[in-house]
Amino acid sequence: MNKHLKELIELSQIDKAIDSYNPQLETADKKVVKVQKKIDAAQAELDALNKEIDENEDKIKAYEEQLTLLNEQLAANVKKAKEISTEKEMKALSLEEDIAKEKMTFANEEIERLQGINETKRELAKEAEEKLAALQETFNTVNEEVSAQKAEIESAKGELFTQREELSRNIEQKVLSFYEKIRIWAGNTAVVPVKKQACYGCYMKLNDKTYSEVIKADEIVNCPHCGRILYMESVTEEA
Known part of the structure; x- marks a missing residue:
């Protein structure tokens, strides 16, 4: 067999061996990416829950502020009632009190409802945090395994690159x-x-x-x- 042909066959086989490791490296990287995607999804779920909890807390705070104002309004109406001299003024004041009480009832109901929702969401957030922690542990384990596997592959590829370099030096340019x-x-x-x-x-x-x-x-x-x-x-x- 022609010397150059023999050298090229050998060189081609080394190149094939080097490139054969690429799918293994890609598969290893995919394992890490797969777990990372689960972590990102779990984190997004947790962030969404915490955001909803914060939004509900802001609403509760707004309703509580509204209750304070309505209580102050009712207290002021008590003073006004002492100064009323006509039936028309009494009716107007009574209507104002009824509206204030309705608003207070609604605000209290909304506060109770939102607190109930937040209680449920906090439980879900706790589960999401536990899930996220478990996934992080899995990620660390997988990442260590993949890193070790990739190190072995790179070492093997390094040896092949050395062989290729030595062979290439002996082949006519x-x-x-x-x-x-x-x-x-x-x-x-x-x-x-x-x-x-x-x-x-x-x-x-x-x-x-x-x-x-x-x-x-x-x-x-x-x-x-x-x-x-x-x-x-x-x-x-x-x-």
């Missing part, structure tokens, strides 16, 4: 550049085997002349259809 140009568009299928007289990059059948050249392996042969570098993975009886 012109041949290496030729390989890299094809790899830009073909990726890890820049160098592919021929099986059943077909290129295993584009799966097109080779003509007899090209097929014969691939079998001989005296020179680097490109697929006439796609341009990939071809080699015989094994010499079959048919060949």
Whole structure:
């Protein structure tokens, strides 16, 4: 087999091995992202509950202030009643008191209702906090596992990069550049085997002349259809 072809086959196999780790890294990262999304959702739920509780507390405070004003108004009306001299004024004052009392009843009912809602929401918020804490623990565990896994992968990739660098130094620059140009568009299928007289990059059948050249392996042969570098993975009886 041609020396350069042999070197390119080996280089291609190293490149495939390096890139084969990428899906593992992506899967590892997805584990962390998946838990992080759950944490974000739990945090958003907790924030929404706390916001609703705060809004209800503001409403309760407003109703309590309204009750204070209405109480002051009723107290003032008691004083006014002593100074009233006509029935018309008495009726007007009585109507004013009735309206004030209705407002007070409504305010008290609303305060009670909002306090009940907040009691429920505080329980839900407590559950959300516990859920968030549990998810954070899960995240820490998963993150540690993923970090260890990624460290192993990066270490393995580092060894392969070292092998690649050593091999690249020994390959003729012109041949290496030729390989890299094809790899830009073909990726890890820049160098592919021929099986059943077909290129295993584009799966097109080779003509007899090209097929014969691939079998001989005296020179680097490109697929006439796609341009990939071809080699015989094994010499079959048919060949």
